[in-house]
Amino acid sequence: xxxxxxxxxxxxxxxxxxxxxxxxxxxxTSVGVNFFGxxxxxxxxxxxxxxxxxxxxxxxxxxxxxxxxxxxxxxxINNRISLSTGLRLTNTWSKYESRYDFFYYKTESExxxxxxxxxxxxxxxxxxxxxxxxxxxxxxxSGRPTPYIRAGxxxxxxxxxxxxxxxxxxxxxxxxxxxxxxxDNFTMPVYAAAGIQIGRKNSFCAEFVFPYIVxxxxxxxxxxxxxxxxxxxxxxxxxxNKSEE
Amino acid sequence: MKKQLxxxxxxxxxxxxxxxxxxxxxxxxxxxxSEDYNLPEYSEWGYNTFGAKxxxxxxxxxxxxxxxxxxxxxxxxTLELTMNGCQKYKKNSSYDSYAATKxxxxxxxxxxxxxxxxxxxxxxxxxxxxxxxxxxxxxxxVKRGDNLQEAITDIRSGELHFKRVxxxxxxxRFEEAIVSGTFDIRYVSNGEKTWLSDGRFDLGITPxxxx
Numbered sequence: 001x002x003x004x005x006x007x008x009x010x011x012x013x014x015x016x017x018x019x020x021x022x023x024x025x026x027x028x029t030s031v032g033v034n035f036f037g038x039x040x041x042x043x044x045x046x047x048x049x050x051x052x053x054x055x056x057x058x059x060x061x062x063x064x065x066x067x068x069x070x071x072x073x074x075x076x077i078n079n080r081i082s083l084s085t086g087l088r089l090t091n092t093w094s095k096y097e098s099r100y101d102f103f104y105y106k107t108e109s110e111x112x113x114x115x116x117x118x119x120x121x122x123x124x125x126x127x128x129x130x131x132x133x134x135x136x137x138x139x140x141x142s143g144r145p146t147p148y149i150r151a152g153x154x155x156x157x158x159x160x161x162x163x164x165x166x167x168x169x170x171x172x173x174x175x176x177x178x179x180x181x182x183x184d185n186f187t188m189p190v191y192a193a194a195g196i197q198i199g200r201k202n203s204f205c206a207e208f209v210f211p212y213i214v215x216x217x218x219x220x221x222x223x224x225x226x227x228x229x230x231x232x233x234x235x236x237x238x239x240x241n242k243s244e245e
Numbered sequence: 246m247k248k249q250l251x252x253x254x255x256x257x258x259x260x261x262x263x264x265x266x267x268x269x270x271x272x273x274x275x276x277x278x279s280e281d282y283n284l285p286e287y288s289e290w291g292y293n294t295f296g297a298k299x300x301x302x303x304x305x306x307x308x309x310x311x312x313x314x315x316x317x318x319x320x321x322x323t324l325e326l327t328m329n330g331c332q333k334y335k336k337n338s339s340y341d342s343y344a345a346t347k348x349x350x351x352x353x354x355x356x357x358x359x360x361x362x363x364x365x366x367x368x369x370x371x372x373x374x375x376x377x378x379x380x381x382x383x384x385x386x387v388k389r390g391d392n393l394q395e396a397i398t399d400i401r402s403g404e405l406h407f408k409r410v411x412x413x414x415x416x417x418r419f420e421e422a423i424v425s426g427t428f429d430i431r432y433v434s435n436g437e438k439t440w441l442s443d444g445r446f447d448l449g450i451t452p453x454x455x456x
Contacts, residue, residue, distance in 0.1 A: 047290050048274050048276055048290070048292070049269070049274070104270070104415070106290075109411065112369035112372060112410065112411060112412050113411070113412050113413075113414060114411040114412065114413050114414070114423065115413075115414050115415075115417070116270075116413060116414070116415045116416075116420075117415070117416055118415065118416055169416045
């Protein structure tokens with residue numbers, strides 16, 4: 001019972017504080033980086049180079065890095081709670097590289113014939129245009145370094161894909177028809193972050209993005225990526241009609 | 246002196262940067278089966294491994310130089326497949342890298358073919374073929390340890406299935422035939438009932454391994 005009263009009191013205090021302050025708009029410009037670790041099964045066409053007894057397969061697991069920047073207008077319901085959306089450009093980059101001279105990459109089979117090519121590395125870059133929807137709760141009032149938490153999701157749509165293959169072989173003129181699947185057509189990372197805001201009217205924010213998973217969509221359906229992401233973001237906020245505290 | 250040093254350096258660099266001979270495709274690569282880590286998983290990559298349950302133990306490929314060999318007998322139009330492995334005790338846990346070896350075992354199956362398969366590029370003709378090992382035209386031979394090879398005459402049931410045969414080209418050059426499939430056999434030898442079950446093989450047959 002005490003817990004219920006305490007919870008109700010907390011919710012009422014948050015709700016009341018939401019409508020207590022003045023409303024205003026701010027514009028954020030942000031840059032960030034996220035890292036993902038991925039699993040071996042992402043590259044089904046790479047032949048294992050070592051036995052599983054050796055606890056490794058002979059190529060480095062794909063490590064994907066994602067950079068983004070964006071402009072997000074933010075609407076402050078009061079000095080504590082705000083909602084934001086906007087536009088964000090994200091570029092993800094990943095690379096497979098053999099621990100040895102090369103790995104075998106299997107291209108599509110024709111009849112009974114199967115073709116392997118010796119490859120040093122494969123890298124891929126995907127660019128997404130995204131629409132973020134985020135909620136921010138500032139833990140203390142603004143005007144000094146103030147901690148906040150942010151949660152939201154970004155709806156990313158793939159624009160471009162570029163794949164680069166570094167072949168390993170002696171004979172000149174061999175050109176493998178290596179077709180690496182493009183990145184997912186749609187991704188939706190759902191994330192939470194914690195950070196601090198420094199400054200009075202215009203302010204600087206630095207935050208740590210907690211590990212999160214990504215919902216992905218391809219031509220065949222939707223699912224969840226089994227890769228965890230996490231990273232950092234910094235942003236600068238231009239506030240309009242914000243009262244000095 | 247400087248000229249000699251430069252020549253030595255250039256020779257060393259050329260040796261270091263020269264392309265390696267592409268022999269790694271011949272090596273055995275063991276990927277644990279996700280359900281039974283005593284067996285290799287069924288694969289079609291030419292990993293040069295095989296395995297089957299052998300009673301309470303296992304008959305598996307054991308890093309022999311030639312885990313498999315195939316031979317065409319033109320006189321009676323039969324093909325001989327030999328898997329050289331060993332009988333291993335069950336591993337105590339998946340963390341054990343290697344199970345203890347009981348003895349070397351080789352399994353040879355000689356079966357008739359409708360087509361002439363006199364080189365390894367023609368092995369694709371086996372693709373999808375099933376052989377009933379109780380067929381009297383099929384011979385099964387087992388060699389255990391230092392004993393002589395024994396022809397198995399009392400085969401109660403058995404099947405050899407070539408699920409997929411691929412002709413492999415590496416960098417557009419022919420390399421080997423990848424022969425993948427499954428096998429099971431129950432037989433009586435010297436009054437002892439023996440069975441090989443849940444067998445699977447993924448063999449790379451290079452021209453050197455085809456006779």
